[in-house]
Amino acid sequence: MEKYTLVGIDGNCFCVMGYVCQCMRREHKKQWEIDNYLAAAKASDYNNLLRVSCEMIEDLNAPYTDLPDPNEENMIHIPKEEFAKLMSMMLDMQAALVQNKLNNNPNTIEDLPNF
Numbered sequence: 001m002e003k004y005t006l007v008g009i010d011g012n013c014f015c016v017m018g019y020v021c022q023c024m025r026r027e028h029k030k031q032w033e034i035d036n037y038l039a040a041a042k043a044s045d046y047n048n049l050l051r052v053s054c055e056m057i058e059d060l061n062a063p064y065t066d067l068p069d070p071n072e073e074n075m076i077h078i079p080k081e082e083f084a085k086l087m088s089m090m091l092d093m094q095a096a097l098v099q100n101k102l103n104n105n106p107n108t109i110e111d112l113p114n115f
Contacts, residue, residue: 003064004057006050013049017041020053027060 004023009016017038024034041052078086 002061004060006053006057013046016049016053020056023057023060 006016006019009019020037020041021034024037037052037056041049043052
């Protein structure tokens with residue numbers, strides 16, 4: 001699942017560069033990284049601009065490509081009852097850890113009650 005795409009973006013070179021820079025800012029890229037992208041994009045002709053921009057968008061999408069598509073059938077579905085039980089266990093564990101902390105007991109898994 002991609003977060004960013006050039007599909008549907010105005011093909012004007014300034015619109016493409018503006019969109020890519022906006023995406024880079026959303027991904028908390030440093031200003032020098034944005035400047036390097038702009039320099040590479042402006043280094044040659046329009047085809048170069050599109051190639052460099054597509055590569056940057058692919059790089060920005062890299063952390064998101066391994067995320068499962070929520071519409072895929074292979075997603076793990078947990079029944080509500082099972083989910084509620086797991087959440088209850090997690091909250092009980094958290095409460096036990098807080099109680100250990102308040103009692104100045106070591107904050108270790110061994111100190112937790114068996115769940």
